[in-house]
Amino acid sequence: MRSLVAPHVDIGSDPRRRANSWAVPDPAFSRALGAAGLIGMTWPKAFGGHERSPLERYVVLEELLAAGAPVGAHWIADRQTGSLLLRYGQEEEKRRWVPGMAAGEIYSCIGLSEPNAGSDLASVRSTARRDGDGWVIEGQKLWTTNAHHAHVIIALVRSEPGSERNAGLSQFVIPMDAPGVTVRPIIDLTGGHDFNEVFFESVKLPASALVGVEGDGWRQVTAELSLERSGPERYLSSTALLLQLIDHARMHPSETLTALVGRLAAETWTLRLMSASVASKIARGEDPALEATMVKDLGNSFEQAMPELIQAAVEIDPAGPEPLGLVLGHLLQLSPSFSLRGGTREILKGIIARGLGLR
Amino acid sequence: MSDQQRMLEEMAGGLFADLGAAATLDSDWGTIKEVALDGLLLGEAQGGFGGSWEDALIVFRLAGYHALALPVAEAAIAAALAGRAAGRGTVAAVAEGSLDQSRFDGVLAGVPWGRGADFVVAPCSKGGAIVLETAEATVVEGANIAGEPRDRLIVTDASMSRIDGDPFALMALARVAQMAGALDAALALAVGYVNERQQFGRSLAKFQAVQQALASFACEAAATNCAAMGAAQAMARGSAPFEIAAAKLRANRATGIGTAIAHQVHGAIGFTEDYTLHPLTRRLWGWRSEFGGDRYWSTVLGGPIVAAGSARFWPDLTALTR
Known part of the structure; x- marks a missing residue:
């Protein structure tokens, strides 16, 4: 894994690319990874997968992230869309999308949030209306990461007119090049383009586009979110900064920096144990939803705190040009998003509180 | 957890719940000896239980959970390092004095339940450890902030032997296990209390601010228990310098x-x-300093990482687990 990844995280490249690397798209890298059999590792061979164990896949994921490999293009397809389609999708759609995902050539995005449905996902208002054998989709999704690279979106929409909250919702698989689908960029505070608005205007879909059972979308999405919350990306976003700190401390020895490296290493080690233990439970067929939520909450807090701790310990310009400064400044500005994506901190803590028997 | 470990957990849990923070060495140490928990880590050939560090984690964690006022961890570690089943041993945080081949003159500091101990295992400044016969020592009684005995032993011409092992690190691991238990116990108390207590016409548990705070606490307790498990498993495999720190x-x-x-x-x-x-929180505050505080362990851990350079960080971290 390490030798396969190395050429793509060349130290000559911008050190900022190694930070938060699961948001950095590089289709050439994704194709190379697909050709090496490292996408869709647990999927059936009949769909381009490799029938490896979830733990083998876990090791590959953490190696990619620790190295800062640019995995953003295919990440969502590999992590959740492919698995969701294989589990709930209709045969025709599985055949159409999944093999390309495994090859690192088909990318996806997740259509959950809307202008009035952020953390309160049950408020989605986009609709699917029956049209002969098929469906017509109307509405809008917001904060859609990767929509501008994606070939396909799985959207949660209201398929039962007049239904409320988490009833009457269904998931649909929608090609991004379908007539009526429009993507508009949203530029983030760093100047980066990661998320988008996605509009659906009378988008016609065949019957096969319904994913899973009509009206069962909420349950499917909940299961999907636990995949999204359990991965090693939830604590490794700032690893590139820790690596820079280690080299800085080597050049400028001080007890303060050594101690800070020690504290951050202790936290990384603990989170890795916790994250791997969640992966083991998933591999055994258990559903460690509560533990996964804890790992995400602790992991996000850790990767979010690291830039601030380092800024306090090192006199360096976060605008650069030194690599430590560059990565620090970049992550400092990205860090608010860490406790928003995949469920806000407040939502996660609510889930944990329920698990503790409060409420 | 094996069946044997489940039995150990049940036995120690029941016993420690009864004894708890009110236990005293004079009236209750006999009970610990009866069930041979002081021989938990001592080999069977030497008259011990032959337990692993994973077994020790179960017992020490429960001692912390029930705020047990008895030196079970200290005795078990001292017995294992010294290879002795007889008498009660304990572990000093520091030994200062002069030593030759077989005699020691000096002071042992930070000795948990040093009073009445038959022998003390102490870290040696030159590496390894020493075992001292302390039945004749002059004891200056002291206590940590939780009131647990932490004595100074003044030893003159005491019989001494050198042994291998790192009593300081092993006691740090024991404290981690106790802290994991104490945090879980304090969390359980807090959850129970907010579910019961009514204010403003509803239970405190209904308030989002309270829920969010306890969720943070639960994450911390889980992280500590996971870290304790990781370090104990590493010890069970042989050694754990990174993991204990x-x-x-x-x-x-x-x-x-x-x-x-x-x-x-x-x-x-x-x-x-x-x-x-x-009894839980004051112990936690005391244990945070004992056998290495943050400054000590963060430099012990950070030093080799900085020296090795960034390219070694991830490969070395992942090499810790098989």
Whole structure:
């Protein structure tokens, strides 16, 4: 894994690319990874997968992230869309999308949030209306990461007119090049383009586009979110900064920096144990939803705190040009998003509180 | 967990729940000897239980959970290092004095339940450890902030032998296990209390601010238990220099967050002598300093990482687990 990844995280490249690397798209890298059999590792061979164990896949994921490999293009397809389609999708759609995902050539995005449905996902208002054998989709999704690279979106929409909250919702698989689908960029505070608005205007879909059972979308999405919350990306976003700190401390020895490296290493080690233990439970067929939520909450807090701790310990310009400064400044500005994506901190803590028997 | 470990957990859990913070060495040490928990880590050939560090984690964690006022961890570690089943041993944090081949003159400091100990294992400044016969020592009794005995032993011309092992690190691991238990116990108390206590016409548990605070506490307790498990498993495989340092740092960090939340949600009642929170939180605060605080372990851990350079960080970290 390490030798396969190395050429793509060349130290000559911008050190900022190694930070938060699961948001950095590089289709050439994704194709190379697909050709090496490292996408869709647990999927059936009949769909381009490799029938490896979830733990083998876990090791590959953490190696990619620790190295800062640019995995953003295919990440969502590999992590959740492919698995969701294989589990709930209709045969025709599985055949159409999944093999390309495994090859690192088909990318996806997740259509959950809307202008009035952020953390309160049950408020989605986009609709699917029956049209002969098929469906017509109307509405809008917001904060859609990767929509501008994606070939396909799985959207949660209201398929039962007049239904409320988490009833009457269904998931649909929608090609991004379908007539009526429009993507508009949203530029983030760093100047980066990661998320988008996605509009659906009378988008016609065949019957096969319904994913899973009509009206069962909420349950499917909940299961999907636990995949999204359990991965090693939830604590490794700032690893590139820790690596820079280690080299800085080597050049400028001080007890303060050594101690800070020690504290951050202790936290990384603990989170890795916790994250791997969640992966083991998933591999055994258990559903460690509560533990996964804890790992995400602790992991996000850790990767979010690291830039601030380092800024306090090192006199360096976060605008650069030194690599430590560059990565620090970049992550400092990205860090608010860490406790928003995949469920806000407040939502996660609510889930944990329920698990503790409060409420 | 194996069946044998489940039995151990049940036995130690029941016993420690009965003894708890009110136990005394004079009246209750006999009970510990009867069930041979002081021989937990001592080999069977030497008359011990032959337990692993994973077994020890179960027992030491429960000692912390029930705020047990007896030196079970100290005795078990001293017995294992010294290879002795007879008498009660304990572990000093520091030994200062002069030693030759077989005699020691000096002071042992930070000795848990040093009073009446038959022997003391202490870290040696030149590496390894020493075992001292202390039945004749002059004892200056002291206590940590939780009131647990922490004595100074003044030893003159005491019989001494050199042994291998790192009593300081092993005691740090024992403290991590106790802290993991104490954090879980304080969390359980806090959850129980906020579910019961009514204010503004509803239970405190209904308030989002309270829920969010306890969720943070639960994450800290889980992290400490996971770190304790990781370090104990590494010890069971042979040695754990990285893991013990990391686990003690993690437990120390969780202590600050966890104890603050536990007291905050309890309000004034948790601050009283009669309520059972302080035997947990005061121990946690004391243990945070014992056998290495943050400054000590963070430099011990950070030093080799910085020296090795960034390219070694991830490969070395992943090589820790098989």
